[in-house]
Amino acid sequence: MKCPQGLQVRVRSAICIASMLVIAAPSFAGQVGFQQNSVGGVMVDAGGVVRAATPDEQQQLLRTVRAQVRVAAGELAKPAEMRMISLKGLQKAIATALANGTDLPEEIRYLAGLQRVQYVFAYPEQNDIVIAGPAEPWIVRDDAAVVGAISGQPMMLIDDLVTAMQSVEAARRSGISCSIEPTAEGHQRLNRLLSKVQLRNGQNPKALEPQMKQAFGPQMVKINGVPTDSHYARILVAADYQMKRIAMGLEPSRLPNLPSYLQMARGSLTQSNANPRWWMACDYNSLSHSEDKLSWKLSGRGVKTMTENDLIGADGQVVGNAKADPKAQQWADLMTENYSELSQQFPVFGQLRNMIDLSVVATLIVQERLDETAGINLDLLMGRGTEVPVAVYTAPAAISPECSFLRSRKGWIVTTSGGVDINAFEIVERQAADATLSGVRGKSAAEEATSWWWNG
16 A cells, blocks of 8 residues: 555555644545545644644645545535445444455445434344435535535544544543633643733733734644544634634624634733633434344434633632633534534534534444444454554644734733533433334334445
8 A cells, every 4th residue: 555645644554654643624535546635724833833834835725625536426516415335344344345355435435425314223133233314415515524415514534533432441431521721721821921021001902812822822632532633623723722812803703693712801800810722522312222222312412611710829820710711602502502503614524523423323332232232243343353444643732823812900811721621421321211212213224235335
């Protein structure tokens, strides 16, 4: 296998080593031989430093994507309210591609156009597990994102399914999370600078931002629960980064109902040592199941935005958490309410929701031992032996100083911290019986094994 420039691919027991690596678009992770550049407009250089992609870089990516992605054809070119994916059949299709030495085709990479996972069915009589949800044909947008032709929401990816399946035990120990944190030294330098600042009447505080950003310095990226070099990890960071850029007013949300937090907070009161923090977390209703626990249903938005205030001590360390600032809470609620629309503007948010769906599914399969119940061997997806080829990237390590400052009557508001927290185990533990699900499972079974996917 030839190793493409700028990309490492983990496949079977061999690993290609590249001298320089750039961040991958969520739509193309896992495609062997495809050089990729950005996730949601976010770049990571060879040193692991995260930054926004330039317009030229985005255009270069768009040209490459459109040249190499084949559009959906045949039945995949039609939307489906319920598309069923056989995990047994999916593994067989992947194994065939590996045996033939070919790249995974689009229908595998985009999981047959799946947009969300709504159901999980175990079929002991067929030794199979089936996941199901709405599906659409895929198209390439002008920002190089590959999304559903109807909804504009991003596609689910085989890379993220593989990472979710292989990370359940690691997530059991530490959860799946990402945070972008300022350093204590940065807080100290900023405090020293601000202690010397005396604004003259009529002076715009924004004039001080370059000095303040330099004093604050880069923020550190921390990732738990999934490989830091995976596409899954890259989306965690990109979604967190994009959320903070919108909150800080560094980039507009493009939605009339979602202004920046800084716009909302002007003139409000806050503690002088409290900085607002936002993070995205799981948002599901109870996991429904049939009486025999062969049918399961996921419902809910998938993602919500939460907030609290970090209290910063004189040494720059976070010394505690305070009740959320009302304006910060209002902004978090607005982002949650507008999350679906925001995902159309910034597909990275929809990609995050898709990954959370897949982590809930993977955790459900492991916790409820659905593979044992169904009598299916999931070694390929679980990475036991032969591995599914997935892209491997330079791990994001730091973010160049990206922060906003707002002068209030009690001091400066510094907006930098945030993250993503995925606790799929908590979702799987919250269960409720639903007798109607057995009927859904019966209607969704494949009449004959002609394909690894079909419409229910």
